[in-house]
Amino acid sequence: MSAAAAQPVTAPVPAAARLAWLDALRGIGALAVVAEHLLPWFLPQLRPYWFSLGIYGIFVFFLVSGYIIPTSLERHGDVRKFWISRFFRLYPLYLGVIVLVLALSWWVPVRPEVPRDAGAVAAHATMLLDVVNVGGVADTMWTLSYEMVFYLLVTALFLIGGHGRSGLLSVSFAAGAVVVGLTASGAVLVGGWPAYVSAAVFVAGLACVVWGRLRTAAACVLGLMALALLPLSSRVPWLAVAVLAVMFAGTAIHRWERGRGRLWPVAVAAALVGVAPLWAVQGGWWWVRADVWLTTLALAAATFAVGMALRGRRLPRVLTWLGLISYSLYLVHHPLLKYFVAITGDLRWAEPAYQLAMAALALAVVLAVSALSYRYVERPMQALGRRLSGGRPRRLQGEGDRGVAGQDARHDGVLGHEEAQVPHRVRDHVGQGDALR
Template identity: 60%
Template structure:
């Protein structure tokens, strides 16, 4: 699975580049595709490919969720603490409400699908990871999880329809975050304890879909992301001889045209040419890595994949500090900006290595031990 780690490393660096270049080297930022969305799509394809396989190989919902909790939350909570400390110098984003809804949304990671901003900007993608986990769990418990190609096509079609119908979240206000927070905690407790596990899985899966379509910032975009993730699962099934390949092409076509008629598609990176180019590059990167998976993967890329979660979550809070120390960096000389960029990347990688060694790695090992013990 080293090729998947390498893909995570490539995705993380692309997101860092998207956020760093406008501040330090704006002339190098490409506009014929979106680097950040390219990296995010690579991440989602990897998650779609491996997460359902992880659940199925375990065959145990409790073990799966123990593993996910210890994989995601320790570093996530650390970054929340870091962001709050940085708020001493850089105010917290206005998109983060200062009430119970903000706490609930961060607790569940369902930030984007309850229309609440995260303390660290990249946290929005974790919303769709969590929606995917909840939905896959419900499908697994029901025994209908192998029809991944159908789900990819369905969510691709929903993305098109949602783009035509919705121009804002239907379920507004703070209550989606608060209610989903209560349901999430209750349902997760049931999944881990085994009490009312089936009911909890169905409830959480249904809640995830409702939030995605009726409470998310951009419903068509959320549905398109789920289509991409299920496309990754469809690839896995085709590769192992348990599903056809054609749904991959069908869902890709639906995702490609999903923003064309969307009301909420005014950003430059969802204009058809840029959007399709970004999708194609992400798909080509995934396909190339898969084709080369039997060859020796460069250790640097594998290492970047191991620390990619830390790189992804830490890079933006760290980047927000730079203007506090150096002002508008675009006014500095090229030599100074290159030095700042190099120093920033070196600091980011060093911190990411440290958080992986001290937080991520130990937490993952503990999660695996607990998962094996409860399986």
């Protein structure tokens, strides 16, 4: 490896400081997510259109997720422990929000994008919602699909020894996004059967991965299935492939930082993702206009770069706290905003002072509920997952990374995401030019 490729960016820093910048980035992403949904309903005159707050937020989150998740698996050195921790990190709150939305559907109906059939149940069970063309009962659940696809791919790559080729993977997915954008006008595999088949493969494959029977073969089948779903049955195929390019770019940055890779593939992948939607067959949304899309990507990349530059510095406590509760904040904020508006009525033409007061109150409610759900749902379930998986993870010989030693389990978690959706009325129906779906 050349000297240029091997130079680390900084000297080692204390673990707490090293983790704080990741939480701060999550906090910034979480604020962008909430603002994307709060402003159109409460303060529409403040909503920016020169960049997409929503896409900005999810790209920051996906970069952070790509940066830390593969390292988490390598640090565990045990895919069984990794997947048990994933389950208890993701599913308890996720299932709780589903129950809440369904229980209150007599008041605020479930969004019409959710099929009323068993296919929706199968898609929600696997979290592969968006990549099997099924809407989530909570609007923001769509990005969890790409977290799950990433986990499946990373597990397969880890077991076959291909997890070190992050730069090549990032460029490949980015080039794939361009090709898919030029050729695909939507999902090829439609109907309920992709959800049924993927659910069956998901359950059987993960059972093998967790219990050790045919583990590598099962992981490869799961990875290939996830890879096929991206261009063939996703709601927006080019975006699905581009998201994986962004996530593997985050991994490539981490490997470059540790002196185990080069940075130029990240630049190439970024350029390809930047042009992917510009001539895409499937498009037309305001957020894929060249000026908006490129500005949004540049801001997300700059935010991540600034976060890296400031690691080791003392960061605002509010940002790290928001990052800590970001998964709760991501999942609960949109249903809560719907319920809030159902009580107050349409606020878009109210007096500015009243809009501001209601927005502040709604934000306070969302933050309070998110903090409580983290304290009483997320944290206990994560602790239970660690106990069931056998305590603290062991380190693989030859795979240890001094740069992540001592990381807390909470930094392995799925990150907050957001759906780039601009409500046209105070329901789930949106203007055609604004809806991601």
